[in-house]
Amino acid sequence: xVFFLKTFISLALGFVxxxxxxxxxxxxxxxxxxxxxxPNVKVLAAYLEIKNNGDKPQILTNVSSxxxxxxxxxxxxxxxxxxxxxxxxxxxxxxxxxxxxxxxGLHFMLTDAKKPLHxxxxxxxxxxxxxxxxxxxxxxxxxxxxxGMEDHQxxxxxxxxxxxx
Amino acid sequence: MNNQSGVLAKRSLALxxxxxxxxxxxxxxxxxxxxxxxxxxxxxxxxxxxxxDLTDFKLIGANSKTLSLNDLKGKWSFIFFxxxxxxxxxxxxxxxxxxAFRLLEKDPAxxxxxxxxxxxxxxxxxxxxxxxxxxxxxxSKFTGVTGDTAQLDALARQMxxxxxxxxxxxxxxxxxxxxxxxxxxxxxxxxxRLYGRFPPPQAPQEIAEIFxxxxxxxxxxxxxxxxxx
Numbered sequence: 261x262v263f264f265l266k267t268f269i270s271l272a273l274g275f276v277x278x279x280x281x282x283x284x285x286x287x288x289x290x291x292x293x294x295x296x297x298x299p300n301v302k303v304l305a306a307y308l309e310i311k312n313n314g315d316k317p318q319i320l321t322n323v324s325s326x327x328x329x330x331x332x333x334x335x336x337x338x339x340x341x342x343x344x345x346x347x348x349x350x351x352x353x354x355x356x357x358x359x360x361x362x363x364x365g366l367h368f369m370l371t372d373a374k375k376p377l378h379x380x381x382x383x384x385x386x387x388x389x390x391x392x393x394x395x396x397x398x399x400x401x402x403x404x405x406x407x408g409m410e411d412h413q414x415x416x417x418x419x420x421x422x423x424x425x
Numbered sequence: 426m427n428n429q430s431g432v433l434a435k436r437s438l439a440l441x442x443x444x445x446x447x448x449x450x451x452x453x454x455x456x457x458x459x460x461x462x463x464x465x466x467x468x469x470x471x472x473x474x475x476x477x478d479l480t481d482f483k484l485i486g487a488n489s490k491t492l493s494l495n496d497l498k499g500k501w502s503f504i505f506f507x508x509x510x511x512x513x514x515x516x517x518x519x520x521x522x523x524x525a526f527r528l529l530e531k532d533p534a535x536x537x538x539x540x541x542x543x544x545x546x547x548x549x550x551x552x553x554x555x556x557x558x559x560x561x562x563x564x565s566k567f568t569g570v571t572g573d574t575a576q577l578d579a580l581a582r583q584m585x586x587x588x589x590x591x592x593x594x595x596x597x598x599x600x601x602x603x604x605x606x607x608x609x610x611x612x613x614x615x616x617x618r619l620y621g622r623f624p625p626p627q628a629p630q631e632i633a634e635i636f637x638x639x640x641x642x643x644x645x646x647x648x649x650x651x652x653x654x
Contacts, residue, residue: 295512295513295517296516296520297512297516297562298509298558298559298561298562299558300555300559301509301512301516302509303511304512305513305516334512334513336514338608338625341607341608341609341624341625342587342588342608343514343606343607343608343625344605345513345605347603363513363514363517364514364625364626367512370512371601404516404517404521405520405521
């Protein structure tokens with residue numbers, strides 16, 4: 261019960277953060293969260309949806325967080341059943357479109373946490389775009405289960421397409 | 426007179442025994458011909474065509490405790506190859522497996538027979554002590570082990586769980602390199618044979634439900650085997 265309540269609060273907080281949108285940048289961020297991992301791990305992943313409401317492509321060039329030494333834009337790619345990670349220099353969000361960072365795909369790789377993070381903790385992050393726009397968001401640390409289950413239902417159907425990449 | 430009837434009784438008893446054995450064998454053999462080998466359709470994709478005997482290996486856990494083939498025997502082992510500097514696929518899969526183990530607690534007999542093993546293919550950064558803490562986060566039934574390249578390859582090759590340690594990106598400093606690894610959850614049966622696999626992306630419900638069916642099929646099959654001698 262306490263767990264559900266906590267999750268609910270975390271989710272609610274997550275959705276409050278989603279309305280973050282900066283002046284001059286026609287970008288909306290939805291549902292930022294960090295996948296909870298054992299406190300002794302050095303690297304975590306953050307996920308969110310970036311929505312470009314403008315008519316021009318937006319290019320995300322850099323992400324930073326005071327809670328980590330380094331943040332990179334990464335993508336997990338499956339070759340057969342082997343998982344690879346690739347580092348992306350930038351991420352383009354086409355006009356009037358969304359790019360979704362989610363488990364098993366695109367993510368921000370958060371390296372060297374300054375202190376151990378636990379479920380419910382908040383991680384502030386700043387997304388920097390090529391045209392100078394900045395967006396501040398707060399991601400909530402939570403377990404992958406809720407999102408994970410939904411994902412798998414989608415992925416069951418699209419799983420075979422993924423393998424062709 | 427008494428003696429004669431005694432011999433007769435012994436003879437008919439012996440005859441009855443022979444007939445009983447013959448009848449039992451025929452009954453056992455008859456339907457068995459058609460039913461023994463074929464697994465139910467819903468678990469077929471998760472099973473290897475033929476269970477594969479594993480050869481011995483040695484990996485190292487916390488407090489220098491070793492893990493070898495013998496430790497897999499008598500239990501169903503769920504094995505995953507990964508590394509702790511993996512932020513996305515590894516915690517996701519371990520979380521899914523931990524949740525599957527919790528779902529399986531509803532079936533105490535099955536739950537008693539399972540163990541989870543996380544094998545780090547990145548021994549340079551993942552010490553056995555660190556791994557102990559890492560796996561405990563996901564489930565108390567998980568063990569974390571690693572080994573040197575030869576020790577890791579001894580098991581990874583048998584499971585075709587290929588992995589690659591990539592060189593560090595030149596502009597980066599420190600210990601930040603990436604590792605590619607197979608993200609299948611392998612299933613080893615209580616005889617220490619590679620029996621099945623859960624390919625990515627896995628879901629807790631899927632692993633729990635399929636495992637129950639696999640175990641049932643395995644138990645049915647071993648019962649029949651025993652019956653056939």
